[in-house]
Amino acid sequence: MELHAEAIDLVTRSPTVVLNAADARELGVNPLDRVQVRWNGRSVVCIVEVTEELVPPGELGATERVGHLDGMVEVTLAPRPRSVQYVRKKLDGIELEPTEVRRIAEDITEDRLSDIELSAYVTAVYTRGFSSAETLALTEAMTGAGDRLSWDTDVVADKHSIGGVAGNRVTPVLVPIVVAAGVTVPKTSSRAITSPAGTADTMEVFCNVSFDADGIRRIVDEAGGCLVWGGGVDLSPADDRIIRAEYPLSLDPQGQLVASVLSKKRSAGSTHVVLDVPYGEDAKTGSLEEARELAEEFKKVADHLGLHLTCAITRGNAPIGRGIGPVLEARDVLAVLSGDGPEDLRQKSVRLAGLLLDACGVNADADELLESGAAERAFRDIVAAQGGDRDVSLADLTPGEHTHTLEARRPGVVSHVDNGLVSEVARRAGAPRDAGAGLELQRRLGEEVAEGDALLTVYAEHEEKLEEARGLLVGSEPIRVRPPGESVVEHL
Amino acid sequence: MELHAEAIDLVTRSPTVVLNAADARELGVNPLDRVQVRWNGRSVVCIVEVTEELVPPGELGATERVGHLDGMVEVTLAPRPRSVQYVRKKLDGIELEPTEVRRIAEDITEDRLSDIELSAYVTAVYTRGFSSAETLALTEAMTGAGDRLSWDTDVVADKHSIGGVAGNRVTPVLVPIVVAAGVTVPKTSSRAITSPAGTADTMEVFCNVSFDADGIRRIVDEAGGCLVWGGGVDLSPADDRIIRAEYPLSLDPQGQLVASVLSKKRSAGSTHVVLDVPYGEDAKTGSLEEARELAEEFKKVADHLGLHLTCAITRGNAPIGRGIGPVLEARDVLAVLSGDGPEDLRQKSVRLAGLLLDACGVNADADELLESGAAERAFRDIVAAQGGDRDVSLADLTPGEHTHTLEARRPGVVSHVDNGLVSEVARRAGAPRDAGAGLELQRRLGEEVAEGDALLTVYAEHEEKLEEARGLLVGSEPIRVRPPGESVVEHL
Numbered sequence: 001m002e003l004h005a006e007a008i009d010l011v012t013r014s015p016t017v018v019l020n021a022a023d024a025r026e027l028g029v030n031p032l033d034r035v036q037v038r039w040n041g042r043s044v045v046c047i048v049e050v051t052e053e054l055v056p057p058g059e060l061g062a063t064e065r066v067g068h069l070d071g072m073v074e075v076t077l078a079p080r081p082r083s084v085q086y087v088r089k090k091l092d093g094i095e096l097e098p099t100e101v102r103r104i105a106e107d108i109t110e111d112r113l114s115d116i117e118l119s120a121y122v123t124a125v126y127t128r129g130f131s132s133a134e135t136l137a138l139t140e141a142m143t144g145a146g147d148r149l150s151w152d153t154d155v156v157a158d159k160h161s162i163g164g165v166a167g168n169r170v171t172p173v174l175v176p177i178v179v180a181a182g183v184t185v186p187k188t189s190s191r192a193i194t195s196p197a198g199t200a201d202t203m204e205v206f207c208n209v210s211f212d213a214d215g216i217r218r219i220v221d222e223a224g225g226c227l228v229w230g231g232g233v234d235l236s237p238a239d240d241r242i243i244r245a246e247y248p249l250s251l252d253p254q255g256q257l258v259a260s261v262l263s264k265k266r267s268a269g270s271t272h273v274v275l276d277v278p279y280g281e282d283a284k285t286g287s288l289e290e291a292r293e294l295a296e297e298f299k300k301v302a303d304h305l306g307l308h309l310t311c312a313i314t315r316g317n318a319p320i321g322r323g324i325g326p327v328l329e330a331r332d333v334l335a336v337l338s339g340d341g342p343e344d345l346r347q348k349s350v351r352l353a354g355l356l357l358d359a360c361g362v363n364a365d366a367d368e369l370l371e372s373g374a375a376e377r378a379f380r381d382i383v384a385a386q387g388g389d390r391d392v393s394l395a396d397l398t399p400g401e402h403t404h405t406l407e408a409r410r411p412g413v414v415s416h417v418d419n420g421l422v423s424e425v426a427r428r429a430g431a432p433r434d435a436g437a438g439l440e441l442q443r444r445l446g447e448e449v450a451e452g453d454a455l456l457t458v459y460a461e462h463e464e465k466l467e468e469a470r471g472l473l474v475g476s477e478p479i480r481v482r483p484p485g486e487s488v489v490e491h492l
Numbered sequence: 493m494e495l496h497a498e499a500i501d502l503v504t505r506s507p508t509v510v511l512n513a514a515d516a517r518e519l520g521v522n523p524l525d526r527v528q529v530r531w532n533g534r535s536v537v538c539i540v541e542v543t544e545e546l547v548p549p550g551e552l553g554a555t556e557r558v559g560h561l562d563g564m565v566e567v568t569l570a571p572r573p574r575s576v577q578y579v580r581k582k583l584d585g586i587e588l589e590p591t592e593v594r595r596i597a598e599d600i601t602e603d604r605l606s607d608i609e610l611s612a613y614v615t616a617v618y619t620r621g622f623s624s625a626e627t628l629a630l631t632e633a634m635t636g637a638g639d640r641l642s643w644d645t646d647v648v649a650d651k652h653s654i655g656g657v658a659g660n661r662v663t664p665v666l667v668p669i670v671v672a673a674g675v676t677v678p679k680t681s682s683r684a685i686t687s688p689a690g691t692a693d694t695m696e697v698f699c700n701v702s703f704d705a706d707g708i709r710r711i712v713d714e715a716g717g718c719l720v721w722g723g724g725v726d727l728s729p730a731d732d733r734i735i736r737a738e739y740p741l742s743l744d745p746q747g748q749l750v751a752s753v754l755s756k757k758r759s760a761g762s763t764h765v766v767l768d769v770p771y772g773e774d775a776k777t778g779s780l781e782e783a784r785e786l787a788e789e790f791k792k793v794a795d796h797l798g799l800h801l802t803c804a805i806t807r808g809n810a811p812i813g814r815g816i817g818p819v820l821e822a823r824d825v826l827a828v829l830s831g832d833g834p835e836d837l838r839q840k841s842v843r844l845a846g847l848l849l850d851a852c853g854v855n856a857d858a859d860e861l862l863e864s865g866a867a868e869r870a871f872r873d874i875v876a877a878q879g880g881d882r883d884v885s886l887a888d889l890t891p892g893e894h895t896h897t898l899e900a901r902r903p904g905v906v907s908h909v910d911n912g913l914v915s916e917v918a919r920r921a922g923a924p925r926d927a928g929a930g931l932e933l934q935r936r937l938g939e940e941v942a943e944g945d946a947l948l949t950v951y952a953e954h955e956e957k958l959e960e961a962r963g964l965l966v967g968s969e970p971i972r973v974r975p976p977g978e979s980v981v982e983h984l
Contacts, residue, residue, distance in 0.1 A: 011513060011542040012523060021503060028925065031504060032607070050503040080740070088741050091619055115524070116740050119611035127583055127619045248572070248608050249580050433520065 008061030018061035130255025196426035207388025278316025325438015500553030510553035597633035622747025634755035688918035699880025770808025817930015
């Protein structure tokens, strides 16, 4: 069918065209079906939305994601993407060939799968699992499907955390330590989706974090490393789409996780990676056993790729650091870098940095690099290269002015800090959107408290949001009893 | 967040609101997330679309499905539907409690699940299976969630086919036979989705088929039965949504199939049902074994519901009847009712009608009811009650004027008719949208043919569509060799 295309202002996740109901009936498409749109030798598969009036018969409304569309286009029913049959095969419990896995990755990268098909893929990998061979094929297919960085050095270090622990702002301390030892670290991080702050949100308190591949190269040339948001480059286009399908049911199938992390590290040109695998009640891996199994699968696939991977299994049963929320975490980071700050954050950062330096074959003492101020100087170089204030001090980092302090109702020893609840309180207070919102933990796991001692303080930029956060604290107990310990339990 | 709602003309499957990107960011929602919209004591969960210009900040565009919306509304992030955790539990292979199954059915009925969650549900049932207890709970939950019909008689007969066989227009022959025996048959049927015609499309050649519950009651009062489209009533609101999620991957998990069919029959007030379970290459059940297993699960659940179910396992390896497409199938139906027509369609209809009459405890001979013209009179009564021409004749049923005949390239015996290919040719020719489009099979399975004999004739209403159908015939062989037999293999 020939239709006259016009741009329509509707923001969509996937390329979408809006058709008049009469044309949709004629084509035999229902809302959310796919059509192939061809013009000037180009061809895009689009999702269909249907209208009675917004677009008249004979016309086609093209959203921005379709690309610059104007004039006559040819619209036909899109063939079903080939990978749909491979998803079905996996659902039936049959191991896929590498070419079939690659085809799936390609169709996801090109946005050819509908939400229904994508969800079936994620649940198939979740219920049937991926063999190491399938995971390897997926990692290779996802690597280099988008942007790819390369560096003029043989050793490029990187770090990743499996996540699920509040605070845990290890990255902005670890990267400067490793950079201070002379190793290149082109670190990209995420923004918060369901948590009160991602590393990118915290770094944004200091400087810009949105840079494209050229920007990242310039910063790394200048400062030896970077601490930027991963969304400015597209290291693994399939990944965002897969995460969206995993999120509603909190599915995170092992094979997919391994492929997502390792493909991004390879696309970033990294050669040596330290992986933080926290375990505990609220972390992604519940038990030490599970954490070990996941770490082993990571190592197996990394070995095949020629990527040097060190896995650190860490305790993930409580927040790391005192602050939760962008500004409050930024304060912890700057305090640790200047030789002060929360001991658990300092210890974990130094320990992981040490493992990474060892792996890189660099003879340097992480502790010494931090104590000497070398890491702080490296951090300030990065901040400056990313357009921030090199001389930033704690006085510049002021949290929200509206505060509420939760006090201990009885004396005792802190036995439990509820990661999930603490995160939710920080979000209600406005984090990460309001950078100054969040909370500060005044007592840590194992500390003794007297009745009436401050346990935590909530910070908000807006009075109403503080009230929302307080509402959540009524009748709940984010802080409760057991002894702390070294946070790295083992590494392999 | 308070927003000013205005209607927006965008046809969507689910209640949808269009937000300005600024408001979406403030709320923390991404496209396709859900929000709760409250006004005047009402509350609807809506999918979010995002625009930069179509809707200004502070406003909300409400699609038709949201309902009549005007003035200020309160918009908040919608909580995750409770059933999502039960879908996750099923994915983990754990049997669900009846209350959990009911909650899933309720959330699907109320359109609270996104495509991603719905697809995860379907794949969970597909990979993990449903126990008979789960299927029973689902059937009960789906029954009466929408419209419900009731009748002043103890015996209400009904028929269903598992599908997958081209032609197979048994229903419009069987219903009048059973009605002629004095049994009430409120039959609702579907339109074609991927086939060249559904029973509703074929009946629409004779009369109206879209009636609401009151209309159906009037027709059944007048004519003793009806042959209407099921879309005019909403016997199982969850079903349409589930089918949409099953379709892309051709998933049709047994528990879901059993619950969908039986809940609709119960909502329609049926007490005695004959179920056609075809098996064969292109049918839904591939082997006799599979067909038996499916029939047994159907009977087990039906027994618990107190529904009298007779399952007829039939051969599904070739089309039934000569015509494929609405008008061409209507011609077969009218011919069989007037004592002529394709023998296979006649035989299968009489056989299934006989099984149903036996089950209903009615002492009547289906063959005799057809031979005597009683069934034809009952059919014409139904057509008249549905607003059609009681005196319709074959001369009124003219297929498309553009034709193409496929001839045998060598002599032999017809060994195979490709259901799928034949259906696709009929669809390319324009069926079911163009009622006169489709094809007629001139030779049936097992018949001898001489070189140059006509094998099939394609009919189209438009020359271009005939060409499209011809294109598909080039290099393919829809008709190929084995002996026929009685189509009912066994019943139980």
